[in-house]
Amino acid sequence: MPGATVGIPTLMNPAIRTAQHRSDDDVRVARACAAGESDAFEEIYQHHGDRMKSIAYNHLGNISDAEDAVQETFLKIHRAASSYNAEAAFTTWIYRILINTCYDLLRKRKRRGDESPIDGVFELTRAAASVDDAKRITLRKLLNDLPEQRRSVFVLFEIEGLSHAEIGEILDISEGNSKWILFATKKQLQEKWRDNSPVMK
């Protein structure tokens, strides 16, 4: 699903349309969202839903919260679409809202003193007995301890495969800064990786 090229422009195919064309399309989609047109939202969901779920899941650690974050993001898009000014691509804007929604949920969870619930059920359905799954569980736990921005840069680059330029736009940081944050994050993870890695154990 992610990266599809039909209908609205997507984050992963920036070269397909010219900037002006894309901007016009973005404004048109934003207007449709502001008007509450169900088709526009459905199109966004079809093109970006899977990636949105994945990003939310890798920030929040469980399916239930991830789906709540995606739903809340769509509501926020509906509320704020009339103020979209095409400064950033519409898709960038959507992912920015999603990530901020994830931060809100994480902060709410922290205020309530909740533990970050990692979705064990989901992992178990994927035959967690294998070494690879054990590594994934370990890395997910380590991600949970990262500060918000570091977690976002890591998730968007290493898991979702976005470029530093795209990450910079989404998180409102420079490309160089994104690169530096990724390096520092991986260094931080690396220190704990050896102690936690199932292979090392």
Place this chain on the structure above:
Amino acid sequence: MTIDCKDLDNLLLEGDPFSMQRAAEHAAQCPACMQTLTDWNEISGTASDMKTTWQSDMLWPRIERSIKQERTRSAANVWQIAAAILIVVGLGAFAWLAHRRAERNEFDQSILRVAAVDEVERAEKAHVVAIERLEQLTDPKLENAATPLMVSYKEKLMMLDDAIAECQSNIQYNRQNAHLRKQLLAMYSEKQRTLQDVVREGNHAN
């Protein structure tokens, strides 16, 4: 160009395929850097496999429903806001009208007060005219007061004149003081009655 251990971080920071290849070449000859690079790549390899998707047939209907509810709610909010504005405007208009009415009443009352003062002053003038007329008759008799009664009338009239003068000077500061007005009217009446007594007494004497 040869790479040594302290360059490894820079290559990892760059992270592009060329830098990673050079890092790998160096790591092949350096066990410490090899360990670092292995962990580094293992983290990236594990992460690239963490892209998570799942079937969620209920999510889109949930989103669609919540957007529809949001639209309905915002439409209801618009009506609520409109109703609130209407109530505020209505209350404002009512308060303004009430204020206007109170102002008008106050104005009307002040007009009445002025009218009452005019009426009192007219009554006072009538007394003054009547008194002046009587004084023309009594002045010669009082100037040549022959009897002790006439002398006492003269003294009484002099006292009344003093009191009237003092009362008038007080009234100048507050024309609407009803108490002073009553006192003045009473004194005028008393003076009028006294002058009439003087006239009557003069006639008896003649």
